[in-house]
Each structure stands twice: as C-alpha cells, then as structure tokens.
Amino acid sequence: MTLLLAIAQFSYRKLKTDKTLLYLLSGILVLILLFCFPTLLPGQYPSTPSLMASTGLDFLAIYIGSHLLATDAADGSFYYFLSKPLSRDEYLFGKYLGGVAMLLTLFFLPLSELMAVDYLYRKGDGIFSFITLMGLNFSISLAFLSLALFLSVEKYTLQTLIFLTVLLFLSFLPRFLPPGFWSLWLMYYPGAWRFSASVGSPSKEVIFPVILGYIYALLFLVFAFMKFRRRELA
C-alpha cells in the first residue's frame, strides 16, 4: 500500500506542476465565466454553468489520462520505476491513483463550486439530489480518465486526446436527434443524464447512470491493465 501511495504521490506531484493542465483549467474557468455569468441578470436563468463545468472536467480527465504514462516515458521515470521490484500492475495502478487524486482536486476546488452555485441558484430539491449530481459528474469524468489511460497505453497520446475530445463533443449530438435516439442514448451513456440533471432538478433515477459511470471506469481500467501487461515498453 505504501508503495502504491509513493507512486501515486509522484504521479500527483508531476500533474501538479504540469503547466498545460493549469492553462487548460484556467481556460475552462474563463469560458464558463464568459458564457454563463453575463446571463446572470435578475429574473433570468444562467446558461448551465454546471454542464460546462462538468464537460470541462471530462476534458481535463481525458488530458490527465492520456498523459499519465507519456510524461514518464519522456523523462526516464518509466524505466526507473519498472526497474524497481514492482509489477507493471502496481506501477499502473499507482499512476492511476495519482490521476484520480488530481481529478478530485480539480473537482472539489474550482469546478464543483460552479456546479454548487448553479445548483443553489436553481434551489434544487435537497442535498440528496445535489450529491447525486456531483456523483454523476465525477463518475463520468472517472470513466473518461480510465478510457484515456486505456487508449494511451499504446503511446498514442495526442491521438487519444484528440479522439476522446471529439467523442466528448459528439456525445451531445443525440440530443438533437429524434427522442427515440435520446432515450436509447440515456441507457448507455451516463453523461446524457446531465442534460436533464442540469436543466431540471436531479432525481433519484440518476443513481443508475452514476453506477454505470463507475462500472465503465472500472471496465476501462481493467482493459488498461490487460493491455499494459502485454505491451512492449522499449
């Protein structure tokens, strides 16, 4: 356990000093302020800062996931760690924990406040709904983090980043298709629930997509482990 925490701490510190991540976060916050706050006029409903914040968090999760291994490969720490008496699984899981810790920091420090402001502004139907909404957002971001890690195991960092960002924006597309598609989409993509959750008050039925989000995250993580075990690392 100490070993995993040591790798996680290393990974977290590396992400903390990643300037690109800081710029991306700042960019997302500026975008939210630009688009949402001008609409905060008396009697008007702001244009979904919660949705923007959660989408932004997904994007940051994709960035983190796709860079977890790439940065280590570039600066030699990859070989340093794997020459130590630890398995590939331990190394990958330690790195993943560091990524999750960074995601939690981003989630609880700047982005969740925006979601909370949004929620309080709309005076939701209780703390339970608020927690569900937060859980939903975090589970989806976690799934994106795992998916990015899984895809980047093959070293295609930039391709992973571009592919998943496009996928993230395409995931909104079924909203504009006939209702049949939308209800089908709601069944498989938990992120789709954000629309209903951000426009109205999140209800108890959102628990299903929250669980689905965590299942996806776990599944992609398992795939990442399987792929990483077999990969040629030189």
Place this chain on the structure above:
Amino acid sequence: MRILLEFKDVKRWPPLGKKGVLRGATFRVSAGEFVCVLGHPSSGIWTIPPLLFGLATATGGKIRILGSIGLDMEKKKKIAYVPKNFLPPPGITIREFFLLHAYLNRFSLPQSRLHSFLQEVHLYPHRHKLLEKLPASLLNLTYIAASLLPSPELVIYEDISEQVDENTAPLINDLLIEVVKHQGGVLLLSTGVGLIETLFHPYMYFFYKGKALGEGELADLNREEETLLVEVDGISEDLLHSDGVISVENLSDRCRLEILASSWSRLEKVILESGGIILSVDRQRFRIRDLLQV
C-alpha cells in the same frame, strides 16, 4: 568468478516503428568487475536495459541475470539502475527522494541510517534542498547514492560521466569502488569517454550497429580495425546472423554486407558454399573510436 549479467548472442528485431536493433550482442559482467559498454546512441546500447528488465522482448539469444535466466522481484531488489534522462520528481527533497527509493525497493530506511548515509556521501547539508534546484552534478550524485541503498549486487548507469564534475567524481569513485570491493558489478552504458571511464579504466565492449565489434581496454579505442564492404548476390539467411557480420543492407538485386576483416576467410567460404556470388569487396580501415563516433 560469479557472473552477474551475461548477454549471449542477444538479438532483437523491434516491432514496426520502434527502435533498438540488436544483432547478437554479447558481453558479461562478473562479480567485482567494472564494465563499460560503449557505443554511438544508435548502436543499440539503450536497448540493453529494457531487455534486461523485461520491458522489451529479445528475438534470440540468452540473458542470464544473477546466475539464471529471467528476472523476478528478488533479483530486481539486487539491481540498481539509473536511466540517463531521469528527471527529478517535482517538489521533492533529497531526503524524500531517498525515502521514495526505499519504498520502491521495499526496504525500511530508518532515519538514523538515512542520515548517516547522507553524511557519508556529503549530501547531509543539502538534504532539505529540492532536487530540481540542485546542480546537475549533485543531482547525479543523489541518484547514484540512492541507488546504492541497500547494497545492490549489480549497478547499471547510463552516461554517468556527462553530469559529473571534479567535485563529485571522487565521491562517485569511492561509492563505486565500494560496490566492486563487495563483489558487486558495475555496468556503464556510455556514448562517450568521460571522467568516470577515465578514472576506472573499465573493461570495455565496443558496440557498433547492434553488436560488440570488439572488446578491450580504454587504449584499444585507438586500435585500428579493418572492415570489408562486400556485395553479394544470393545470400543465405544464416549468414546474416553470423559472427563477424556487422551490418546488412538490402539493395534491389543484391546485398551489401559490412564484415570484420578478421572473419572474412570464414564468411567467404560460407557465402560460396551456399551458392552466393561475390560481386565486389572493398576494404576500409577505421580506428575503433572513429567507428563508434564516441
């Protein structure tokens, strides 16, 4: 003498798009020995650590580590390795780095032991300094000192001399002498001859195009070697992997082989017996140093 590491005719043809060809690498590090594998960055020397730690797969040959084939966790504990491009973990002090090293190597490092060791290597006054703020030579000393805890049997360093100055060289010198004295082995992978190589006079393997072109002392770098550029029509697969063949280039209707002059008479027979036609033979002389570009 106990063999700590042995590469015997190790070959590696990397997957498409990846680097690191070895064409029959052979070298050995025994207990109490100081060995240097010297070669140009593209000579395949950087493929040695990944193969050793199981991060890449060899397509042929044998790698014996600490007496047997294969690498397990127990063996890994006895090997210290510092990669050449290793950047310090951000925001970490020397003291914390030693502790991280201890966690990763699964051994306990009590504060008293850590402090006495830091004093031994003259790092104690700097123990609270951030690694990223250290000058390159002190950083290198930190990596090397940390890697020597707790007394590994085999230590492997990459381009160690690049970041060593007159102040840290004697300290590193003392540390490495201790390793060798305790029947450990030191393997340097170097792309040039620097302070450490000059201080220790290690036994050297000269790597060229994925295999050892020769071996000897530092002075042998100035030795002259003769190679032959031979163009052959119709060549057997076995010949490509024979000893003495340095490289093979496939041209449209023939092959161009670079062959050590000392192996020519043997290889000529092989070519003719396998039905190959020798189209041309050109001799060229090099000093090993020039050939390795080190």
